[in-house]
Amino acid sequence: MGYIEMVDYSAIIDKYYSGIPELRHILVTHSRQVADRALAIVDAHPQWTEQGLVDRQFIEEAAMLHDIGIIFCNAPKIYCTGSHKYIEHGYLGAELLREEGLPKHALVAERHTGAGITLEQVLREELPIPERDYCPQSLEEKIICYADKFYSKSHLGEEVSLDKIKYNIWKYGHEGYLRWQALEKLCN
Numbered sequence: 001m002g003y004i005e006m007v008d009y010s011a012i013i014d015k016y017y018s019g020i021p022e023l024r025h026i027l028v029t030h031s032r033q034v035a036d037r038a039l040a041i042v043d044a045h046p047q048w049t050e051q052g053l054v055d056r057q058f059i060e061e062a063a064m065l066h067d068i069g070i071i072f073c074n075a076p077k078i079y080c081t082g083s084h085k086y087i088e089h090g091y092l093g094a095e096l097l098r099e100e101g102l103p104k105h106a107l108v109a110e111r112h113t114g115a116g117i118t119l120e121q122v123l124r125e126e127l128p129i130p131e132r133d134y135c136p137q138s139l140e141e142k143i144i145c146y147a148d149k150f151y152s153k154s155h156l157g158e159e160v161s162l163d164k165i166k167y168n169i170w171k172y173g174h175e176g177y178l179r180w181q182a183l184e185k186l187c188n
Contacts, residue, residue, distance in 0.1 A: 006057065009064040012100055016071055023079040027067055030153045035063035037147035041187045053139050062108040063144050067153070069093025069109060078153045085128050087113065111136040112145045115169055115179035135179065139186075146183040 017024035038059050048054040069092035072082040084092060094110035097103075116135030123131060136145040149165045152158065160168075169180040 007061045007065075007102060007105065009061050012065060012097075013068065016068065016096070020071070020079060023071065026078050026153050026156060027070060028064075029156045030151050031064045031067060033151040034066065034144065034147045035060050037150055038063045038143050041143050041147060048139060054143070055140070058104070059140055059143060062105045062140065063147065065093070065097060065102070065105050066109050066112050066144055066148065067093065068096055070153070087127060088129055089113075090134065091129050107138070108136075108141050108144050110134060111141050112148050114172055115149075115176045115183055116145065118175065121173070121175070136183075142183055142186060146187045149180075 013024065013028060017027060039056060042048060042054050042056055042059055045054075049056060067089060069089040070078070070080050070082075070086075072092045073080045073084045073086045073089045074082055075086050080086075090110050090113045094106035097106035097109055111134050113134060117127070117129075117133075118135060119131060119133045121127070122129060122134070136142040149169070150160050152160055166177070166180065170177045
């Protein structure tokens with residue numbers, strides 16, 4: 001794995017969100033919940049760390065930064081006043097993280113939406129995102145993608161039930177639901 005250098009995710013969040021305290025609070029609270037769940041999943045599978053498949057430090061950093069792109073989106077209920085559609089927050093956050101010199105963290109931001117979005121889905125549904133595959137690939141990406149589904153930014157502090165998660169995923173089709181089931185099996 002070889003990941004060693006610590007990233008000051010708080011400084012990155014502050015760089016972009018310091019002037020928007022309500023949105024910063026939502027981002028940090030949600031991201032902390034996701035990070036804590038992702039770390040608990042890692043801790044429940046010590047063989048992943050022992051085998052060099054997962055880096056706990058990276059999991060925490062990437063989970064704290066996975067939604068950094070919401071600032072660019074229009075979602076007034078959570079104080080987002082940007083001009084982009086919410087589905088764009090992943091790739092927009094990834095672009096921001098690449099500019100910050102964090103290409104591996106950027107992949108987590110880019111690939112965490114839903115249970116992943118395939119290129120075929122982007123084309124079929126004419127989604128307003130660049131034409132490429134957005135499905136989590138690495139174990140670390142999959143863990144964070146899974147953990148993210150348990151927490152909503154509009155209902156801070158509440159955990160989303162498995163039934164509600166499955167319903168939300170199913171709304172977007174059978175392919176996504178199968179990807180969710182694979183994430184669920186992996187992370188439990």
